[in-house]
Amino acid sequence: MTLPYPPNTAVMNLPRRDAKDKLLGRTRYTVDESSHGMLHAAARRSETASGRIVKIDVTPALSMPGVKAIATREDAPGLHGIGIADHPLFAKDVVRYHGEPLAVVAATTLAQARAAAAAILVEIDPIAPILTMAEALAKDAPLIHPDWASYEILREGAARGGNIAWEATVVRGDTDAAFARDDVILVEGTYRVGRQSHVPFEPRAVVAAYEDGRFHIHTSTQVPWTVRHVTAKILGVPEAAVHVTVPAVGGGFGLKFDCSLEPFAAILARKTGRKVSLVNSRREEQMTCLSRENADILIRSAVTPEGDIVGREATVLMDCGAYGGEQVFLTTMTAHTLGGNYRLGSVKIASQAVYTNTPPNGAFRACNGVYNTFALECHTDEICKAIGMDPVAFRRRNVVGDGDIGATGQVFEGDVLGPMLDLAIDTYGPHERAKKGPDGRLYGRATTVGTWFIFVGPSSATVNLNVDGSATLVTSGVEIGSGTMVQSLPQIVAANLGIHPDAVIVKTADTDASGRDLGVGGGRTTVSIGAASQEACAEVRSKLLAVASQMLQTPQDDLVLAQGRVEIRDRPGSGTTIQTVIAQAELEHGPISGSGAFTAPGIPAMPGCAAGHFIDAIDIPVFAVHDCDVAVDPDTGKVEVLAYRVIQDVGRALNPRAIHGQIQGGVTQGIGYALHEEITINAEGAFDQTGFSSYRIPTALDTLPIDYHLYEGAPSCGPLGTKGAGEVPILNVGATIACAVANAIGTPVNALPLTAPRVLGLIDGLSSGVDLAHLSRHWHENTIAFSE
Amino acid sequence: MVLTLMINGDPVPYHGDPRRSLLEVLRDDLHLTGAKDVCGEGFCGACIVQIDGVPKVSCLLPVGRLAGAEITTIEGVSNSETLTAVQKAFLEYDVVQCGMCFPGMVLSMTHFMAENPSPTRAELKSAMTGNICRCTGYERIIDALLSLGSNGLGPVEEVRP
Numbered sequence A: 001m002t003l004p005y006p007p008n009t010a011v012m013n014l015p016r017r018d019a020k021d022k023l024l025g026r027t028r029y030t031v032d033e034s035s036h037g038m039l040h041a042a043a044r045r046s047e048t049a050s051g052r053i054v055k056i057d058v059t060p061a062l063s064m065p066g067v068k069a070i071a072t073r074e075d076a077p078g079l080h081g082i083g084i085a086d087h088p089l090f091a092k093d094v095v096r097y098h099g100e101p102l103a104v105v106a107a108t109t110l111a112q113a114r115a116a117a118a119a120i121l122v123e124i125d126p127i128a129p130i131l132t133m134a135e136a137l138a139k140d141a142p143l144i145h146p147d148w149a150s151y152e153i154l155r156e157g158a159a160r161g162g163n164i165a166w167e168a169t170v171v172r173g174d175t176d177a178a179f180a181r182d183d184v185i186l187v188e189g190t191y192r193v194g195r196q197s198h199v200p201f202e203p204r205a206v207v208a209a210y211e212d213g214r215f216h217i218h219t220s221t222q223v224p225w226t227v228r229h230v231t232a233k234i235l236g237v238p239e240a241a242v243h244v245t246v247p248a249v250g251g252g253f254g255l256k257f258d259c260s261l262e263p264f265a266a267i268l269a270r271k272t273g274r275k276v277s278l279v280n281s282r283r284e285e286q287m288t289c290l291s292r293e294n295a296d297i298l299i300r301s302a303v304t305p306e307g308d309i310v311g312r313e314a315t316v317l318m319d320c321g322a323y324g325g326e327q328v329f330l331t332t333m334t335a336h337t338l339g340g341n342y343r344l345g346s347v348k349i350a351s352q353a354v355y356t357n358t359p360p361n362g363a364f365r366a367c368n369g370v371y372n373t374f375a376l377e378c379h380t381d382e383i384c385k386a387i388g389m390d391p392v393a394f395r396r397r398n399v400v401g402d403g404d405i406g407a408t409g410q411v412f413e414g415d416v417l418g419p420m421l422d423l424a425i426d427t428y429g430p431h432e433r434a435k436k437g438p439d440g441r442l443y444g445r446a447t448t449v450g451t452w453f454i455f456v457g458p459s460s461a462t463v464n465l466n467v468d469g470s471a472t473l474v475t476s477g478v479e480i481g482s483g484t485m486v487q488s489l490p491q492i493v494a495a496n497l498g499i500h501p502d503a504v505i506v507k508t509a510d511t512d513a514s515g516r517d518l519g520v521g522g523g524r525t526t527v528s529i530g531a532a533s534q535e536a537c538a539e540v541r542s543k544l545l546a547v548a549s550q551m552l553q554t555p556q557d558d559l560v561l562a563q564g565r566v567e568i569r570d571r572p573g574s575g576t577t578i579q580t581v582i583a584q585a586e587l588e589h590g591p592i593s594g595s596g597a598f599t600a601p602g603i604p605a606m607p608g609c610a611a612g613h614f615i616d617a618i619d620i621p622v623f624a625v626h627d628c629d630v631a632v633d634p635d636t637g638k639v640e641v642l643a644y645r646v647i648q649d650v651g652r653a654l655n656p657r658a659i660h661g662q663i664q665g666g667v668t669q670g671i672g673y674a675l676h677e678e679i680t681i682n683a684e685g686a687f688d689q690t691g692f693s694s695y696r697i698p699t700a701l702d703t704l705p706i707d708y709h710l711y712e713g714a715p716s717c718g719p720l721g722t723k724g725a726g727e728v729p730i731l732n733v734g735a736t737i738a739c740a741v742a743n744a745i746g747t748p749v750n751a752l753p754l755t756a757p758r759v760l761g762l763i764d765g766l767s768s769g770v771d772l773a774h775l776s777r778h779w780h781e782n783t784i785a786f787s788e
Numbered sequence B: 001m002v003l004t005l006m007i008n009g010d011p012v013p014y015h016g017d018p019r020r021s022l023l024e025v026l027r028d029d030l031h032l033t034g035a036k037d038v039c040g041e042g043f044c045g046a047c048i049v050q051i052d053g054v055p056k057v058s059c060l061l062p063v064g065r066l067a068g069a070e071i072t073t074i075e076g077v078s079n080s081e082t083l084t085a086v087q088k089a090f091l092e093y094d095v096v097q098c099g100m101c102f103p104g105m106v107l108s109m110t111h112f113m114a115e116n117p118s119p120t121r122a123e124l125k126s127a128m129t130g131n132i133c134r135c136t137g138y139e140r141i142i143d144a145l146l147s148l149g150s151n152g153l154g155p156v157e158e159v160r161p
Helices: A019-024 A110-119 A175-180 A224-235 A262-272 A282-287 A325-330 A333-337 A369-387 A391-398 A417-428 A488-497 A525-552 A578-588 A656-675 A733-745 A756-763 B022-029 B085-092 B102-115 B121-130 B139-151 B154-159
Strands: A039-045 A051-057 A067-071 A101-107 A121-126 A159-161 A164-172 A185-193 A205-211 A214-219 A242-245 A276-279 A295-303 A309-321 A347-355 A442-454 A459-465 A471-474 A504-507 A559-562 A565-568 A571-577 A592-598 A620-632 A639-651 A707-712 B002-007 B010-015 B048-051 B054-057 B070-072
Touching: A019 B085, A019 B102, A039 A110, A039 A262, A051 A101, A067 A110, A067 A262, A101 A110, A101 A262, A164 A325, A164 A333, A175 A295, A175 A309, A185 A369, A205 A262, A214 A224, A214 A262, A224 A242, A224 A262, A262 A276, A295 A369, A309 A325, A325 A347, A333 A347, A333 A369, A333 A442, A369 A391, A369 A442, A369 A733, A391 A417, A391 A442, A417 A442, A417 A620, A417 A639, A417 A707, A442 A733, A459 A488, A459 A525, A471 A488, A471 A525, A488 A504, A488 A525, A525 A559, A525 A565, A525 A571, A525 A578, A525 A592, A565 A578, A571 A578, A620 A733, A639 A656, A639 A733, A656 A707, A656 A733, A656 B139, A733 A756, B048 B102, B054 B102, B085 B102, B085 B139, B102 B121, B102 B139, B121 B139
Parallel strands: A039 A276, A214 A242, A309 A347, A471 A504, A639 A707, B002 B070
Antiparallel strands: A039 A101, A051 A121, A067 A101, A159 A164, A164 A347, A185 A295, A205 A214, A205 A276, A295 A309, A442 A620, A459 A471, A459 A592, A559 A565, A565 A571, A620 A639, B002 B010, B048 B054, B048 B070
C-alpha cells in the first residue's frame, strides 16, 4: 500500500507520556484500586496435588466476622480452555494440582477473608500424583483426565488421548529415506528445560462489580476480550453482560494473556452486590504462575558431509500441567521455531502438550520459541562438530532465504537471516578458538540464529477527530509497560493525520467502547492495532480532505496534512488549520471519525503437511541473530556473560530508543532463564520457589549493556513495514549462552538453566545427561496420529 | 496504641496494631499507593520509603517503631512541576516501562546519588541490587544516573524532607 505521507514522519524517539506519573507514584494499577465499601476476597486452594474431593464445607466460615459471601464449585459448573474445554474454575470432583482453587471468600477486610478461607472444612482423599511427563506417558499411567474424550472440542483437527492433551504434527517429505541414505551422518540430541516464572511486579489482580445486571471487571490483563468471553462462558451469562476495563498493567510478559482471577471476583460481586477486589498474594502468584513450560526435546538429523540437512525428526513434550491452557495452542509453535531457521530436505515434528498433576503453565515472552531455539542451536553446533564444519559457515549455508520453504511448506519471502548473519560477523569479527584465559577461566563465544513470529489476528480501531484538532484513538490495546500504547500507536496516528503525537489521545481498553481485539502479546500490538489505526486514519483523512478540497479549491491529491494544517503541496502556508476544516465539516456533515480493522492475511502452508496446528504458516516471521562471549570458572561452574550482541529484524523501527529498552530488558530476562531462574517441583507437587528469596530473577549485577543493531527492511505486512519488537529479544538468549558455554568447556550442553552446579557437573563429566528414555527414536512411536 | 506518624511533613495520627507494616498502613489506611507491595519479604525494593532521609523497605517496618521519624514516600518527594534530578533523568532517558519498581528506585537512587555524587557504573550497579526490576534490564537506568554524576547533582538536595 502506498502511504499518503513519508514513512519517516512516524519515526521518532517519542518519550512516554505515562512515565511522569509512574515516577511520581501516581499511576493507579489494578492493585491500587480501593474505594469505600469495597470487599476483599481470598481463595482457599488445594494443598494436595491429586485427590478426590470428599467434602468442602463452608458453613463454619460463613459465620465468621466480616464474611459476606463464599463461592464454590456449585457457582461455576462450566468448563473452559483453549482448543479443548477441560478446565473448571474450581476443582469439581477431583483436585489435579497443588494450588487449585476450591473456594473464594469475600469479606470486609482481607484479613477476615483469609481467616474465613482457612476455616473452610476441606477433606480430600489423596491419589498418587503424576509429577513428570515421563510418568504421565508411562504405559498404564493413570489418566489425569479420565473423561478427556467427552470434553467439548473448541478447535477440530488434533490427535488427543490419555495424558496427551493435544498433539500437533508436521510431516513433509520422506525422512525415512533421508535417514537411510548411505552418505549422511546422523546426529541426535536430547534436551531438557525447566519452567520460568514471569514475576510481574503487579500480580494478577481484579476488581469486579455487578451493576444494572452486568459485570464490570476492572483487571490487570493483556486480553480484555478473552476475559469477557471466558467470564461469560464460566458464569453462563451472555458475553454482552460482561464489561472489561484495563488500567495500566504492572507487567505481563504473557502471564496475563489468559483469563485468570476475573470470574471468581465476578461471582462474588454478583452474590454481594458490592465491589470485590481479588489480588494474588506473592506466594499464590509464584505457586500458581502459568510459567513458561518445562519441556523434553529429542532431535535427530541426517546431514550430508557438505552440510545439507536432508532429514530432521523431532519430538517436543511440553508440560501443560493439570489443564491444557496455552500449551494446547503453543504446540503449534514448534513447527515454526524448532522447525525454523534452516532449509530441511524432509521433516517430521511431533509437539505434544502433556498433562501432569502440576500447576498449569501458560504463555511467556517468545513462549516455546525460547527453548526450541536453545535445543535447535545446540543441536546445530553438535552437527557442525560431527561433520567438521564451521558453525557460522554451516548456518550461513542453511538459513532460510527468499523462496525457501519452511517446515510446513510455507514459502519465505526475502533474504533476511543470511544478511543478518553476515552483518554479525562483519561487525563482531570471526570466531576465535575457545581458550583458557590467564585467570584460569574458560572462554567461549557463540553466534546463533532464531525464528519467531508476529501473532497477527483481529484488531479494530476508531479515530475521532476533535474540534480542537486533536484525535482520539479508541482500541482495546493495553499498556503493559512495553510502551506501544504511548509511543508507536500515537506516532502512527499522528503521522497519518499530520499532527503531533501529543495531540493523539489514546484510550485504553474498554470493551464497551472499543472493538474486538486478540490482545496485547505475541508482538502484535504495533502491527495489528497499528494497521487497524492506520485504516481508521485513512477514513478520517479522506473525509477531512474532501472538505478541505472544497475550501481551498484544490484537488485532494494536491493536499497534504502536516503540522496540524492542510496545505497545498509544496506551498507551505497556503492552506488552513485542520480545526478550520473540522468546523466546516461539522456544518456540512457533522464530526469526523473513521474506523479500521485488521486480521491475519493468512499465508498458506503446503496442504497436508500440518495437523493439529492453530497456525499452519506464520504471516510475519521475525528473525534474530545473537552473539555472545562467556567466561566459565572451572572451579565453581559460574558463568559470566562478558559481551552480548543482538541483531534484530524489526521491519521498520518506529521508536528506536524504545526498542532498545525492549532488547535490554528482554535479553536480561533471557540471561535469568539461561543461568539462574529455576523452578523445582517437590514430592507434594508444589514449587519450592515461593517468592523472591528463592526464585532468583536478575539484579543489576546479573546483566550488562546489550550491544544491538536494528535490522530494517525485511518484508512485513505491518503498518509502515513494522514488525513487533518487544517479544523477540528473549528468543535466542538461552541458546546463545548455552552454545558459548559448550564451546568454552568443550562439552555439549543439554539442559537449562546453567546454574553453577549444573555447569560444574558438565565440566567434571559427572552430569548424568538427559536420556529421555520415555521417547522413542522411532518418531512415529511417539505420536498418536502416526503410531500403529 | 496511639501514635503520630510524620508522613511527608504532615502529622498523621495512628490508632491500631503497632506490629502492622508501614507499607500496609500507607497503602490500606492512607491510600498512599505509590509504594508497591511486590515481594513482601524485603527483597525487591518496590516498597522503599525514606525514614529520616534513609531508604528503607516499608514492608518490613513495624509502624509502632516510627513515632517521631520523618517518613517520606514517593508522593512527598516532588510534584509534577518540580521533579527531582533523578526523576528528570529517568524521564529524559525514557527508562520507565511497567513502572512498578520506579517509586522505590527513585527513593533509593536519589539517596545514593546525594551520598555519591560521581559514582562509577560499577558502584551504581551494586547500589541498585536492592531495587529489582523485571522489565528494563537496568543498564539504561544506570546510563540515566551516570548523566547526573558528570553534571553534578544540585537539584537532588531539594527532595530531602
